[in-house]
Amino acid sequence: MHTKYSVSNQHPVAMKNIATFLLTVMLPLLIITIVLRDAGRDNLVLEDLREEYSIPHIPSVDHSKHAELQREFTNPHELTATCLSCHTERGEEVLANAHWNWEREAYIEGRGVTYLGKRNLINNFCTGILSNEATCNRCHIGYGWADASFDHSNPNNIDCLICHDNSGLYDKARGGAGYPVPGLDLGKIAQQVGLPRKDNCGYCHFYGGGGNNVKHGDLERALLTASWEVDVHMSMENTHLECVDCHKTTNHQMLGRYYGVSSENTQRATCESCHTSMPHVNNKLNEHTIKVACQTCHIPVYAKVNPTKMHWDWSTATDRRDGEPYEILDTLGNLLYTSIKGDFHWRQNAVPDYVWFNGTADHHLISDVIAPNDTVIYINTLFGDARDPDSRIHPVKIHTGRQPYDTEYRTIIQAKLWDAQPGAGALWVDLDWDEAVQRGMDYVGMPVSGEFDFIDSKMFLLVNHMVSPAEQALSCEDCHTRSGGRLESIEGIYIPAQTTYAAIDYFGLLMLLFSFIGIAIHASIRYVVHRKNSKTATH
Amino acid sequence: MKVYLYSRYERFWHWTQAFLIFFLALTGFEIHGSYSFFGFENAVFLHNNAAWVLIVLIIFTIFWHFTTGEWRQYLPTTKNLKAQIEYYITGIFRNAPHPTRKSTISKLNPMQRLVYLGLKILFIPVMVLSGLVYMFYRYPLHGRIESLGIDNLAPVAYIHTLGAYILLAFVLVHVYLITTGHTLTSNLNAMITGWEELESETETERQDDVKKS
Numbered sequence: 001m002h003t004k005y006s007v008s009n010q011h012p013v014a015m016k017n018i019a020t021f022l023l024t025v026m027l028p029l030l031i032i033t034i035v036l037r038d039a040g041r042d043n044l045v046l047e048d049l050r051e052e053y054s055i056p057h058i059p060s061v062d063h064s065k066h067a068e069l070q071r072e073f074t075n076p077h078e079l080t081a082t083c084l085s086c087h088t089e090r091g092e093e094v095l096a097n098a099h100w101n102w103e104r105e106a107y108i109e110g111r112g113v114t115y116l117g118k119r120n121l122i123n124n125f126c127t128g129i130l131s132n133e134a135t136c137n138r139c140h141i142g143y144g145w146a147d148a149s150f151d152h153s154n155p156n157n158i159d160c161l162i163c164h165d166n167s168g169l170y171d172k173a174r175g176g177a178g179y180p181v182p183g184l185d186l187g188k189i190a191q192q193v194g195l196p197r198k199d200n201c202g203y204c205h206f207y208g209g210g211g212n213n214v215k216h217g218d219l220e221r222a223l224l225t226a227s228w229e230v231d232v233h234m235s236m237e238n239t240h241l242e243c244v245d246c247h248k249t250t251n252h253q254m255l256g257r258y259y260g261v262s263s264e265n266t267q268r269a270t271c272e273s274c275h276t277s278m279p280h281v282n283n284k285l286n287e288h289t290i291k292v293a294c295q296t297c298h299i300p301v302y303a304k305v306n307p308t309k310m311h312w313d314w315s316t317a318t319d320r321r322d323g324e325p326y327e328i329l330d331t332l333g334n335l336l337y338t339s340i341k342g343d344f345h346w347r348q349n350a351v352p353d354y355v356w357f358n359g360t361a362d363h364h365l366i367s368d369v370i371a372p373n374d375t376v377i378y379i380n381t382l383f384g385d386a387r388d389p390d391s392r393i394h395p396v397k398i399h400t401g402r403q404p405y406d407t408e409y410r411t412i413i414q415a416k417l418w419d420a421q422p423g424a425g426a427l428w429v430d431l432d433w434d435e436a437v438q439r440g441m442d443y444v445g446m447p448v449s450g451e452f453d454f455i456d457s458k459m460f461l462l463v464n465h466m467v468s469p470a471e472q473a474l475s476c477e478d479c480h481t482r483s484g485g486r487l488e489s490i491e492g493i494y495i496p497a498q499t500t501y502a503a504i505d506y507f508g509l510l511m512l513l514f515s516f517i518g519i520a521i522h523a524s525i526r527y528v529v530h531r532k533n534s535k536t537a538t539h
Numbered sequence: 540m541k542v543y544l545y546s547r548y549e550r551f552w553h554w555t556q557a558f559l560i561f562f563l564a565l566t567g568f569e570i571h572g573s574y575s576f577f578g579f580e581n582a583v584f585l586h587n588n589a590a591w592v593l594i595v596l597i598i599f600t601i602f603w604h605f606t607t608g609e610w611r612q613y614l615p616t617t618k619n620l621k622a623q624i625e626y627y628i629t630g631i632f633r634n635a636p637h638p639t640r641k642s643t644i645s646k647l648n649p650m651q652r653l654v655y656l657g658l659k660i661l662f663i664p665v666m667v668l669s670g671l672v673y674m675f676y677r678y679p680l681h682g683r684i685e686s687l688g689i690d691n692l693a694p695v696a697y698i699h700t701l702g703a704y705i706l707l708a709f710v711l712v713h714v715y716l717i718t719t720g721h722t723l724t725s726n727l728n729a730m731i732t733g734w735e736e737l738e739s740e741t742e743t744e745r746q747d748d749v750k751k752s
Contacts, residue, residue, distance in 0.1 A: 022599075030595065284583065286677075287676075287677045290677060386691070475580065476578075476579040476580040476583070477575075477578060477579045477580070480570075480572070480579040481572065481575075481579070482572035482573075492691075493691065493692075493693075494691060494692040494693035494696050496570050496571070496572070496579075496692070496696065497569075497570060497571065497572030497579055498572060499693070499696075500571075500572065501693070501697050501700075504697055504700050504701050504704070505700075507701070507704070508700070508701065508703075508704025508705075508707075509704075511704055511705070511708045512704065512707060512708055512711065515708045515711045515712050516711065518712075519711065519712065519715040522627075522715070523715065523718075525632055526631065526632065529632045529633075529634075533634060
């Protein structure tokens, strides 16, 4: 027993030192560490935003008191001229706007400077406006863009009301090239103008592709009555944000891009502009924002209320039953087939696909030649990869299509789809592909061989709206799982739990296995020897 | 013969560290995706906090090593190293005596000295540093320093994972080798009570012991 006492007596000074050290150095260090780790945890950004946006906008002008508007307008151009008589500089602003020109100057890697937009690009929904302007351009912020002769330099062609009508009475005519429905009391509507509201933007942006929620999947009329679960920003239960609250606008130049027609990483509306790049209390979550866009976690599904179109097969169009065009609907009333457009697939509560995206994009131009081995046309290409510091993982809707192309010239075909009259070669009226192809390409000014077929196409639409409440955002396990995670197809990045480097796991497991086998052998020999020895000992 | 080898703090350190390494492996391999037990989010939370506890323990223990002079126990030596290896490969089966005698000033055999020193100055620092980088590669100071310039976690994670496998293998072998003391449990008892039953002084005494049993 004396050993024990001698040991403890050997270090009385050391024991005292330890106690002193603990109290004077370690304890304060520990407290400082804990305090520092918890510093900056109060994230008041959300509270500040709620306060800022709860203040209602009070207009500085009541247009019903303007003498100029106290009369009847028979001609919408006349109304525009009246608006511009006070808002003298606004006309020029609008004429410089992408909403007006449907075209922007943009540098695209591999192409150089381009002038692209809805004016000249194709898509895999209704395919494009060229030769169809009279109906498509109902959604143009102007009056009379029925064909290439439209005058983009005349400010009196601007349709002020489509964006600024706050009465809810304004409406544009079908096939009217942007003109209003006849018989509207334009003077009365003009007396109730104001900042654009959701229903103004939604008049076009909810119905792209020919119907509610067809094109985007995250923009549809349900946002006019959205609940907190459907969209935390546009929720009519509490937040009440308007589109222009995020798509901030200066001199009619709006923030926000749609990469079906845009190409550059500028003038984007971003989550960070309000929420900052470190919006979470938990820094582990903030760390994600280097590589993961906010939308990826916070929009777990899109098309939450109504289905969106996922696939459009033009190749089956023009079929007839008993000589007549027909339609097939599913039990929910979604159009599955129509003779004028072909077959559709729809999806509701859709889980997005995920891609790297750095804010720049390329487009398949109508003049581009399809490479001999290409079986799929990429209507647009979102640039980005893991090594690019500007790239982040974004949720997208991938809309697949099957659309006509010239098998001889290997170019995509813009068919003529619409006309007011039968016999003008419009597909939707005459149901004749050959004629529609010929007339459409003649209008574009592209040669046709007369030989055409259908080719698969893909289009990438970023999912940015329908942000869910934080509790419904993706949880860690949605991505951090060995298989079946949301980001399973994402390459070039280490995702804990999902990514493994097989060599390390094999090496590690083999090492454990060999250790175990070694132990087993060693222990067995010891056991055998021990038994032999104890036998000889007892004999 | 019983000797008091392990002080109260040393035993506390050993068992706390043992528990933490086990717990870090349990939660760590869940983060690695090997299985699901706590759930990923909980596993990360538990793993990170257990790591902080281990770091505090390591700081205390470094202090303990230097104030008590126990660090000298880990000075590497090649003396008897060959004999020690031979003992594990052959001697142990012949009931040969341990080639290294334990005492309060030399508790570790030359193999232990090398392996434990390796753990202390190589593996544990690598695990702690790679773990800290894993935790803080973007926010070492709550965002004031934006980035350590690491744009891919992969190398950090691979080093940390490899280290974890090596530590696991160490634990496995370590747990087996503690059965090679004077009796199967003498080493284990020593680390619990502090007192270790050591071999008798001479080979003859030892053989007498065998005969008596």
